[in-house]
Structures are given as C-alpha cells and as structure tokens.
Amino acid sequence: GAVVSQHPSWVICKSGTSVKIECRSLDFQATTMFWYRQFPKQSLMLMATSNEGSKATYEQGVEKDKFLINHASLTLSTLTVTSAHPEDSSFYICSASQGGEAFFGQGTRLTVV
C-alpha cells in the first residue's frame, strides 16, 4: 500500500512557541490530505482538510489561526500549532488517500510544557 510519513513522531515544546508537523506522501501524489487530532483514550476528530494550492477547510470549532495548514506541494502538507499551550497537547495524525483508501501517518505526539 501507499506510505504516508509524519515527522516528528513526538515533540515537546514550551508554552507560547510554535511547532510544525510534516505529513508526506512518499510514493504517490495527494491533492488532498486530512489532519486529525486524538486526545488520550479518545477517538480521532477531523480538524481540517488540506488542499494542495489552496486554503485548507477547517471543521467547526477548529481555530484556523492557531492551527495553520499549508499544502504547498502534491506530497507535503504541514500543520503548525502556533503559540502552543498545554491544552494543545495531543496526538495529531494526518492521512492521504489513494486508490479509494485512506493511508495514515504514524502520528505526532505533541506535549506542551
């Protein structure tokens, strides 16, 4: 199957700083990628749809100025958590689709201290 790689797999940052998470489709092109957030022992919640060459579409309740998404190429989408706070600590997962199937990155665990 297709491979989606996420980097970093974990990151610790200080409150008030920004963190960038990368999502790459390694062996296929993805015009659309998706970003999910997962709180401990909870389900995945769709945050936004990342569209190559255009603005991301955010789900209701997700602050677009806090979670900046850039999809500058057909193989790379980035999620930047700006001015991170402890409540932003979570597991972030991206996905990209190919051949009618969604492939997920391995996730990024963000801890804000």
Place this chain on the structure above:
Amino acid sequence: AQSVTQLGSHVSVSEGALVLLRCNYSSSVPPYLFWYVQYPNQGLQLLLKYTSAATLVKGINGFEAEFKKSETSFHLTKPSAHMSDAAEYFCAVSDEGIGKLIFGTGTRLQVFP
C-alpha cells in the same frame, strides 16, 4: 449527518475466543464503512472496508465484518482471538469513499491468556 456508534469502549476475551466488536452507523446516503486498528502511539491500519460490493467483507489478520443495512450495522468479528490482537479498534464512515472519515469512539480489545 453521518455518524458511527461503537457499543462497548472495552471488550475482553480469552485467547482463542470469538471477538465481536460492534458498530452501528447513520448515513443518509449509501455509506463507505471502515474498520481500523491502532496500536499505542501509532497511526491507524486499515483492517477492512465496505464499498457496496459484497456485504461480508474479509480483512487482514483473520478479521471480517458484515454489512447489514436493515440493522445499520457493520460489526467486526474474528473467530479466534490472538494475544497480538490487543489494540484499539475504530469504526469509521464516509460518504465520499475516501479521505474524510468520521470515526467512532473506539473499542479497546484486551486478550487474556
């Protein structure tokens, strides 16, 4: 709006016993349904998917699921549990076939020797 409900946040079985994880869906259009498995601090792996072909879907690792429209259900089963099956399982629905998924709350499967 689409949704999925997973009955039972925790399921415990003995090794070799039948595994049954329940999922009910709600969709105004013929749905695409998925089961994913997640191991700790990892992304999601697709077990199987229903895309309006055969109602009994066979997946990886001996899992299968049956789509029952009359019951709006898509329960996941495995005849004989293995220790390595212990993980979190998510049912998901999409009306787009790919990418944008709505997840259930997840079921944690424990397998005892």
